[in-house]
Amino acid sequence: MKNIFYKSVVFASSVTLLLSCKPNLTVPTPSKGSIDASRYVAIGNSITSGFADGALYYDGQMVSFPNLVAQQLKLVGGGSFAQPLMPVSSIGVGSTGNAPFKLDYSTDCLGVTSLAPVPKAAQGDVSAFSTNIYAAQGPFNNMGVPGAKAITVAVSGYGNPANGSGNYNPFFTRMAKNPTSSSMLSDAMLLNPTFFSLFIGNNDVLAYATNGGASDFITPAANFDASINAIVDSLTKNGAKGVIGNVPDITALPYFTTVPWNGLTLTRQGQVDTLNLAIWSNGTATGRYNFKVGNNPFLIKDPSAPLGQRLIKEGEFVLLNVPLDNIKCHGLGSIQAIPNQYVLTATEIANIQTAVSAYNASIRAVADNPKNNLAFVDVNAFLNQTKTGFVYNGITLNAAFVTGGAFSLDGIHLTPMGNALLANEFIKAINVKYSSTIQQVDATKYHSIIFP
């Protein structure tokens, strides 16, 4: 009996021991491979800056993709990563002085209430443009400047207000060491970077594209190529390694793809007749626009068309910033042609796509040039995946506006989760090129659109 008692005690103790047993998976130790992450500098445009929902604001900056990359680089010897942060309390500011969008209830001219992006305030925090923060917070590792193009990176005095409105970049004014003489590149070099990311070129077409080709211009491919080479030459002259991203096709961006080309829905024959009559009264030849009950193409302005207007064709874009109330209640797109600034025609799209192809060829060549030997991120391919859906840890993100989860409320910049996934693309490319094992970001920790 004593023996049995003894055995029972042994049995019970071993059971207790085994119950408290928890698995302990070995977590791989990240390694830096052949990079020196101690001084990482990111050069780029609004996407690099953390711009989102149409504005630059603190929360967006905190989830800028280079900030997320830097956070992972810290695990392999990376240093601090200074960003030109907007004040936490600031509402933020966009390129027209606007406040960021939020998703909220909005009542249109027909009295229909639905969810739509609405500005958080009538005006953004324009005081940020006149407050230089370099002395307090600089020098900056994040040299992402909203609006910057490849051809402006090395322009000195890029933030000089004396150049006059439209000829300087106020986002750079606030962060430049010396707004009158600094270039983005010269300020970036102040940190003597050991590692860099360069993701620029979107605005070399976007400034043109987002205005419907009505203003600004497409940077000529030769100028783009020269700029990229010059930037990389400067960055690598002290032996720094880096990663470079290419330019996404605009057809992946909801800003261009959300409003359907044939979104003019006519429900009654009376509407159709009235419209055809109205067109007639505009002096257009009979039957040219044969509106019918159902979905119809919008009427757009096109200086090259007879009488300067025509119906939009499939594959052409009406931009996200088109005044929807005017479409709904004031005959825009039907009685009145949609102005050029809200439309990208097939010719304009072709011009943009030709330029993007040329830019991407330059970027690839610069990356692969043995002199530079940079890690290369195919951002274009990455964002194109969102057209069909990008699955990640049980979530499907796609390029649909608001509902897709990848793009923020401006239809061009990414959501926090989108930024985290972009950061992962950069990290993957670095790991491939430099034999490092830097861990990716767990993107499920970052949200997408905020719903009311």
Add this chain to the structure above:
Amino acid sequence: MIKKLITISILSLPALLNAQGFQVNLQGQTQQGMGGAGTGLVQDAAAVFFNPGGVSFLKENTINAGATATIANGEFLDAASSRVSRTDNPVSTPFAAYGVFGSLDTTKYFSRFKFGVGIYTPFGSTAKWEDGWTGRFALTSLKLQSIFFQPTVSWKVCDKLGIGAGFVLGYGNVELKEDLPLYSNGTYGTADLKGTALGYGFNAGVYYKPCKKLSIGLTYRSQVNMNLNSGTATITVPQSVASNFPSGPFSSHIPLPQVLTLGFGYQVNSKLALALDINYIGWKAYDTLAFDYKNNTATFPDTKLPRDYKNTFAFRLGGQYKITEKFTARVGVALSLTPIKPGYVTPEVPDADKVNLTCGVGYKISNKFRVDASYTFENLKRTDNNTALQLNGTYKTYLSAPGLSLTYKF
């Protein structure tokens, strides 16, 4: 159209709810101590489950009831981020109770019939992941229980052969939760699917004892289709999109697979006995998990999740040794091959080919009472990239299952 343009329409939920059956092999303490083998070696009333054909070979009328505490600790290492998430599983206690009755007057032919009844839990799963874990949008918790009730008749055809069969009435309840990637005020939406199910089937067996030392068992437990007809889907999402994701009834169907078992028992001498079971499990029936929601919207369609399980084998080997007249010690090992193909592992049951180590003790308190205890340990590790979820990483689970049962003979 313009209204449509700006009215929010959320894309269909990425992977609303993943669930799967999960076999539990905790139906008798004696057998648990011996790696789960008991089809070819009939010792007690748990034969109602293990081999209805062997029930007629039981010499006494008995009642046997027991429970097993299962404590599973799991981890997931996300391959890309190296983030480790842990489970926060509650302890679950599958139970089993059996009664076997019949005439003990062996002079009567009628004593060749035995009647049995069993209540046991052949399938179940509990997984609760810590808050905010990497796979939260695939699953946050699953609780799946099944309770089978089985009245049984067993007939000892001759001294060497017994046959038996039981009707199985299955009751199940399931609750499945996941987070939805719809964010508002610092929290995500959630989906909670809850319901009860009924199904029926049978359990039949043959027990053959060609000589004193050897016994052979063959059993077939049919597939039980658990039909969940009136579940409740509770969808909590930001208020502005609530009408797109209506809560309401749903129906589903989970097949609990058929199992064919061949078992051997070998009484080496008066003290030592060995048992071996080979299970062939029809998991192929678990092809798709579908949820049919009553209140569909354009953004909330029915869900169909590919499972694509394959049929699989398990091998269970155990031995017991009578140390004294009162005290018996048992030990066993089981090898279970996973039914889940690469690319289909989900966080509810991150199953893998696995080895169970078991041990047990039995103590005869008196001629009427005995107590049996067992302990099972399981170590699971599986690395997989789930194709549908793109959830890529390594799961590791330690499962401890101590159990106790009491037997009364009359």
